[in-house]
Amino acid sequence: MATMQGDEVRRWAEALQQAERTYWELVSKYVVLSQPTPGEPRKRPSRVFDVAAIREFETAETNRRKAADSFHAMLRRRARAMEE
Structure with a gap:
């Protein structure tokens, strides 16, 4: 029983992590997320904002x-x- 519950929690957590990854991958297409290091060219977003x-x-x-x-x-x- 505990294993089944643990598996369910892991599945839900994996779904949440995937949604977070997808979101931040999309953000990184448009927004530079980190400060450029000295001497390194600035990474430019690959797309511009549009509708x-x-x-x-x-x-x-x-x-x-x-x-x-x-x-x-x-x-x-x-x-x-668990409380019940």
């Missing part, structure tokens, strides 16, 4: 939030079940 980019961000952010909300709801259900 399609905004929609991509909104979709990725929505998916990321849904994954986080689902994960936290599952943890709350588990905590309530």
Whole structure:
């Protein structure tokens, strides 16, 4: 039983991590996330913001939030079940 519960938590956590990865990969296409080191050319974003980019961000952010909300709801259900 504990193994099944642990597997479920891992699956939910993996889904959340994947949503986070997808989001930050999208962000890095448009935004330089780190300061350039001296002597190194500045990395330029590969795309510019446009309507399609905004929609991509909104979709990725929505998916990321849904994954986080689902994960936290599952943890709350588990905590309530353990208390009973």
